[in-house]
Amino acid sequence: MQRVMHQVKPTLPPSRLLVERRFPLEMNVTLPEIRELYDTGKAGRWNPLRDVDWKSLDTSQYDEPARQAARRTWSRRLWVEATGLTETPALLMRFCMEVGREIDPKFYLTVRNTEEAWHVECFDRLAEAFGGRIAAPADPAYEATFNRNLHRRAMDAGQNLDSYVASFAAFEDGLELELCRTWRSHSTNSAVIAVLDRVIVDKERHAAFGWLYLASRATDWSAKDRALIADELAAHVRETELKGYHCPWLAPEHAAAEAEADALTASSGLGGAPRAAEEDTLVNYTANARAKLAELGVTLPLFESNRMRAF
Numbered sequence: 449m450q451r452v453m454h455q456v457k458p459t460l461p462p463s464r465l466l467v468e469r470r471f472p473l474e475m476n477v478t479l480p481e482i483r484e485l486y487d488t489g490k491a492g493r494w495n496p497l498r499d500v501d502w503k504s505l506d507t508s509q510y511d512e513p514a515r516q517a518a519r520r521t522w523s524r525r526l527w528v529e530a531t532g533l534t535e536t537p538a539l540l541m542r543f544c545m546e547v548g549r550e551i552d553p554k555f556y557l558t559v560r561n562t563e564e565a566w567h568v569e570c571f572d573r574l575a576e577a578f579g580g581r582i583a584a585p586a587d588p589a590y591e592a593t594f595n596r597n598l599h600r601r602a603m604d605a606g607q608n609l610d611s612y613v614a615s616f617a618a619f620e621d622g623l624e625l626e627l628c629r630t631w632r633s634h635s636t637n638s639a640v641i642a643v644l645d646r647v648i649v650d651k652e653r654h655a656a657f658g659w660l661y662l663a664s665r666a667t668d669w670s671a672k673d674r675a676l677i678a679d680e681l682a683a684h685v686r687e688t689e690l691k692g693y694h695c696p697w698l699a700p701e702h703a704a705a706e707a708e709a710d711a712l713t714a715s716s717g718l719g720g721a722p723r724a725a726e727e728d729t730l731v732n733y734t735a736n737a738r739a740k741l742a743e744l745g746v747t748l749p750l751f752e753s754n755r756m757r758a759f
Contacts, residue, residue: 464605466545479552481660485653486552489559494646496569505639507577510716515578517712521720522574523582524706527594528624528693529571532564535616538599546609550664556657563650570643574719586705593691593699610665611677614746615684618658623733625651627694627721630729636717644719659740666744674745681741682749685734690753695730697723698755731759 540557632644692699696706714720
């Protein structure tokens with residue numbers, strides 16, 4: 449008699465939810481620079497179908513290895529960008545439900561989610577054009593790096609909201625912006641450049657939101673708050689960035705296929721950058737973020753990896 453093995457899915461700990469207390473309802477502008485991000489985002493809206501000349505992509509001019517590499521690279525970026533489709537609404541709900549949080553981030557996050565949807569659409573179209581979207585990493589062990597359950601974390605009442613913003617709306621969004629700029633500088637295909645140009649403008653607002661919000665809150669942080677922010681930021685770098693979330697060459701034991709694809713995508717001018725350029729971006733960005741955090745009283749440690757120099 450043949451035994452049927454059932455895979456046991458891991459269970460997640462329950463989240464403690466906030467209780468809604470809406471009143472008194474405050475609608476006054478208290479963070480004008482963040483309200484301006486909302487207004488600018490509305491005014492700068494774009495359409496992936498109308499504003500990108502997809503015919504200029506012309507995938508036939510590239511050989512099969514280059515097409516397959518670009519397919520894998522843009523599929524991986526799609527996995528990353530799709531996180532926002534659940535994470536941003538959860539973060540918006542958290543801001544709405546936590547007592548005393550300002551109205552301006554709530555307005556802004558509605559625009560951010562729309563922009564993330566446009567990015568998802570563009571990355572999906574690129575992957576499809578080069579041979580079809582790849583649904584999951586080649587190595588199942590790498591898949592865990594992308595399943596971060598940020599929507600649950602954002603809504604967990606036990607999660608400090610300011611430390612969440614520091615890790616994911618300031619540091620991570622800022623790193624994504626700088627990596628996009630690096631990929632753009634090494635791209636030659638006009639359709640890929642058009643996509644990255646529009647994504648960069650959006651991500652400038654995404655990163656600005658995180659850093660502006662931290663600056664508005666910093667004067668009220670205690671020493672314990674600052675230590676918590678530093679700890680959660682360090683955990684993010686070690687548990688996400690150093691596991692190849694944005695740069696697969698940092699995790700060759702699980703992401704060899706993705707790292708090889710990125711290298712060929714870069715040499716083909718299809719939206720990547722050489723490993724050395726990405727390493728420089730990671731090192732320089734982290735140094736700049738560390739300096740910004742120091743101004744807010746948060747000390748970010750140095751990080752070491754056997755795949756790159758300390759940063």
